[in-house]
Amino acid sequence: MDEQALLERVHTQVANLIGQGAVASYIPALARVDPNQFAFALRRIDGTEAGVGCVDNAFSIQSMSKVFSLSLALQLLGESLWERIGREPSGDPFNSLVQLEHEHGKPRNPFINAGAIAVADRLVSHCADAKQQILEFVSGLLDEPVHYDLEVAASEAAHGSRNAATAHFMRSFGKLDNPVEVVLDVYFHQCALALSCRQMARATAFLCDAGVNPLNGERVLSERQCRRVNALMLTCGTYDVAGEFAFMIGLPCKSGVGGGIIASVPKQMSLCVWSPALGPSGNSMAGTKALELFAAEAGVSVF
Ligand code: GLU
Numbered sequence: 144m145d146e147q148a149l150l151e152r153v154h155t156q157v158a159n160l161i162g163q164g165a166v167a168s169y170i171p172a173l174a175r176v177d178p179n180q181f182a183f184a185l186r187r188i189d190g191t192e193a194g195v196g197c198v199d200n201a202f203s204i205q206s207m208s209k210v211f212s213l214s215l216a217l218q219l220l221g222e223s224l225w226e227r228i229g230r231e232p233s234g235d236p237f238n239s240l241v242q243l244e245h246e247h248g249k250p251r252n253p254f255i256n257a258g259a260i261a262v263a264d265r266l267v268s269h270c271a272d273a274k275q276q277i278l279e280f281v282s283g284l285l286d287e288p289v290h291y292d293l294e295v296a297a298s299e300a301a302h303g304s305r306n307a308a309t310a311h312f313m314r315s316f317g318k319l320d321n322p323v324e325v326v327l328d329v330y331f332h333q334c335a336l337a338l339s340c341r342q343m344a345r346a347t348a349f350l351c352d353a354g355v356n357p358l359n360g361e362r363v364l365s366e367r368q369c370r371r372v373n374a375l376m377l378t379c380g381t382y383d384v385a386g387e388f389a390f391m392i393g394l395p396c397k398s399g400v401g402g403g404i405i406a407s408v409p410k411q412m413s414l415c416v417w418s419p420a421l422g423p424s425g426n427s428m429a430g431t432k433a434l435e436l437f438a439a440e441a442g443v444s445v446f
Pocket of ligand 1: 237401
């Protein structure tokens, strides 16, 4: 398969969607991003890469970071992580508080905000410096340094009342061990990691190679843990439309409000697409269509 030619065709086919929708505005630093950008990068496990658009532009990875924090927490805590976090799709908005009340502060899954905040709490308990350890973890996946966009982190902290409410609510149920401000500081920073599509495709290569990072041969997750992270991406990775993503694209995906979406094709390749304008479900409009066209033409699916 000539992936480069396929990506170029997909880029042409989604051209009229680029800029359609709206950039996330509830985090002011994200509202300033030019919506007319598009990039799509892939990395096969044999190391070959392809890409179209601005594949080296760093952007705010937002909720895609939840895959990294979950993987790091699984590495450090193993199965005990699941005492605090479920594995079911929520069926509620990613920042909803409603379910938390019924379920006594235990978040449905690690990819809604409450779940990722619970993961951040576990990391704070287990790491001397959780922010630094996340940075080192992602840098290690890539074999190059990455950084937090401090302006985005500050912007989110200044406008993060909903996340603060979520964290306080969980703590009131005894489900967070650390002070809310400390946990949120880690969470806001992980969301503010700035990486390019090319870097995201590389940093998520372990997801499609049974937990081993093909860039350096290091094991990131056990094979079983890796399968499970992929299962959670498929069932919970794309807000309230994970069913539609499974139906239309058929790959484990994780999206973020910065407009990025990662996808893994087990045993074959990792993908990252980015276009900042979001559709009504909170997923990149051009990015979602691009993944759908790519998966259909390349004939890749987990089903
Ligand atoms: N930092 C964002 C928030 O907590 C992440 C949202 C997302 O990308 O889904 O609201």
